[in-house]
Amino acid sequence: MNVSEAVATRRSVRAYTDQPVSPEVLREVLANAARAPSGGNLQPWRIYALAGEPLTELKAAIRLRLRTRPTPPKPEYAVYPPSLSEPYRNQRFAIGEAMYALLGIPRENKLGRLQWIQNNFDFFGAPVGLMCFIDRQMGPPQWSDLGMYLQTVMLLLREHGLDSCAQEAWSLYHDTVREVLAPPDELMLFCGMAIGYADHAVPLDRLQSERAPLDAFATLRGC
Numbered sequence: 001m002n003v004s005e006a007v008a009t010r011r012s013v014r015a016y017t018d019q020p021v022s023p024e025v026l027r028e029v030l031a032n033a034a035r036a037p038s039g040g041n042l043q044p045w046r047i048y049a050l051a052g053e054p055l056t057e058l059k060a061a062i063r064l065r066l067r068t069r070p071t072p073p074k075p076e077y078a079v080y081p082p083s084l085s086e087p088y089r090n091q092r093f094a095i096g097e098a099m100y101a102l103l104g105i106p107r108e109n110k111l112g113r114l115q116w117i118q119n120n121f122d123f124f125g126a127p128v129g130l131m132c133f134i135d136r137q138m139g140p141p142q143w144s145d146l147g148m149y150l151q152t153v154m155l156l157l158r159e160h161g162l163d164s165c166a167q168e169a170w171s172l173y174h175d176t177v178r179e180v181l182a183p184p185d186e187l188m189l190f191c192g193m194a195i196g197y198a199d200h201a202v203p204l205d206r207l208q209s210e211r212a213p214l215d216a217f218a219t220l221r222g223c
Contacts, residue, residue, distance in 0.1 A: 001158060001159050003155065005158075006155040006156075006158040006159055007155065009158055010154050010155060010158050010164075011163065011198075011207070011208065011209075012164075012165040012166065012209075013124070013163035013164065013165050013194070013196075013198045013205075014099075014119070014124045014165055014194075014204050014207070015124055015125065015198065015199040015202040015204050015205060016123075016124055016125045016126040016127065016163070016194065016196035016197060016198060016199055017125075017196065017197045017198075017199045018125070018127060019127070019196065019197045020051075020127050021051065021127055021128045021162065021195060021196055021197075023051075025160050025162070026049060026051075026128060026195070028156075029153055029156040029157055029160065029162075030047060030049065030153065032152075032156055033149055033150075033152040033153040033156055034149065035152070036145070036148040036149040036151070036152040037145065037148050038145045038148075038149075039141050039142070039144075039145060042138070042142055042145065043145075044134050044135060044138050044142040044143075044145055044146060045132060045133075045134065045145070045146050045149045045150075046132070046133040046134065046135070046183070046187055047130060047131070047132055047133075048130070048131040048133070048181050048183070049128060049129075049130045049131075050128065050129045050130070050131070051127055051128045051129075055123075055127075055128070055129050057180060058129065058177070058180045058181070059121065059122055059123070059129075061176055061179065061180045062121045062173060062176055062177075063121070065173060065176045066118060066121065072172040072173055073173075073174070073175045075171065075172065075174075076171065076174055076188050076189070077171065077188070077190075079168045079171065080092070087212070087216075091212070094210070095209045095210075098207060098209075099204070099207055100113060100116075102203045102204050102206060102207055103116060103203070103204060117169070120167050120169040120170070120192075121169070121170070121173070123167075123192070123194040124165060124194050125196075125199070126165075126194035126195055126196035127195075127196045128194075128195040128196060129192060129193070129194060129195070130153075130192060130193040130194075130195060131170065131177060131181060131189060131191075131192050131193075132146065132149075132150060132189075132190045132191050132192070132193065133183055133187040133188060133189055133190060134146055134187065134188055134190050135186050135187060135188075136186050136187070136188050137186070143190075146190060150166060150191075150193065153193070154166070154193075157195060161197070162195060162196065162197060163195075163196065163197060163198040164193055164194060164195050164196075165193065165194040166191055166192075166193050167191055167192040167193060167194060168190075168191045169192070170189065170191060170192035171189050171190060171191060174188070174189040177189055177192075
């Protein structure tokens, strides 16, 4: 698989088979992704990868939390701006409606949609869950580096036939993740990531987000 194929086939997969992920492949991907750009070579990403019993422990803890204390704590960062303008608002709305249409959950079924969202906290059945942290002293440029590292991880996973889904939803329950993983105090949870092999038998596998055409976001001068 070349880079263009990896980019074209990378999707946010929300249904996985139980086929295990090779520990050797996972280690190789996480190590090689560190060649991602990093301003000043700070390499601000801090990664916790979980499978087997450690993954089961985290999922059990979050299930208990959702059942007994569903209200999230104060967020450590805003996932989305409070008042999205166009075209960003419509783009976010469109992918959500497309997903729920495939799931057969109408807009008025708010409980059904809420229950579906909680699948995030099972990593959508993926056999590997990854947690990405960043040091609290870092600023927007280092958060950008974090995104480039995670994108590189996802593309390298595609090279090995694996799929993924980056999940900022995990940041909502950063306190429960901290209780289980016990990272150093200076680390802030940015997101989780489901990693595994897509389950092509489920309808949601057909979900493909649209991208704006080049002229909608790029200004080309002299090229």
